[in-house]
Amino acid sequence: MAGQGSFSAQVSEWVRQTKERQSEVFRAAAQRVVEVAQTPVGAGGNMPVDTNFLRASVQAGIGQVNFTAREKPAGVGRFSYDAGQVSLVIANSDIGDTITVMWTANYARHVEYGARGRPGRRFVGLAAQQWPQIVEQVAREAQARAGG
Numbered sequence: 839m840a841g842q843g844s845f846s847a848q849v850s851e852w853v854r855q856t857k858e859r860q861s862e863v864f865r866a867a868a869q870r871v872v873e874v875a876q877t878p879v880g881a882g883g884n885m886p887v888d889t890n891f892l893r894a895s896v897q898a899g900i901g902q903v904n905f906t907a908r909e910k911p912a913g914v915g916r917f918s919y920d921a922g923q924v925s926l927v928i929a930n931s932d933i934g935d936t937i938t939v940m941w942t943a944n945y946a947r948h949v950e951y952g953a954r955g956r957p958g959r960r961f962v963g964l965a966a967q968q969w970p971q972i973v974e975q976v977a978r979e980a981q982a983r984a985g986g
Contacts (some may be wrong), residue, residue: 857933859980864933866976867969872896872924872939874972875965884961886949890917895943898927900935907944 876893877883885893891910894917899905924939931937940946941962952958 855984859984861933863973863977863980865928865931866980867973868928868931868937869925870972870976871965871969872898872921872928874968875939875961876919876921879959884959884964886959886961889915890919892941892943892946892949893917893919895941895946896924896939897942898924898937898939900927900931900937902936903938903940905940905942907946908942909944 874883876885876896878885878887878893880887887893889910891914895908896919897903897905928937941950943949948954948956949959950962951960
């Protein structure tokens with residue numbers, strides 16, 4: 839039974855690689871869903887962009903996180919979106935974690951669901967609905983990189 843040890847090592851390595859690929863797919867799919875939600879209307883998405891405050895207000899955390907709603911500061915014409923904070927949270931997540939993503943602009947819910955006679959843009963809901971397709975696409979990409 840000289841080959842037993844090497845077979846066991848091969849199985850252990852295969853399991854390790856499988857877990858790594860699962861985590862890679864989970865993280866990449868989560869990142870892609872956020873990217874879909876953040877896609878401006880002008881680029882084919884559902885995120886309306888005027889001053890970019892709504893896009894710039896996105897925050898992420900692991901687990902049940904409550905972020906404070908923020909009002910748009912007076913006197914600022916344009917805001918810049920930096921994906922770094924959200925990307926860092928996603929990169930540090932593990933499969934099975936709940937990643938909470940929230941847009942903290944005080945009017946984000948009104949934009950999502952509609953208000954005062956305006957229909958909702960559903961930038962979050964429509965992105966979240968794409969989760970199964972995004973996971974499938976990311977898994978195919980990971981499989982192609984793994985050579986199989």
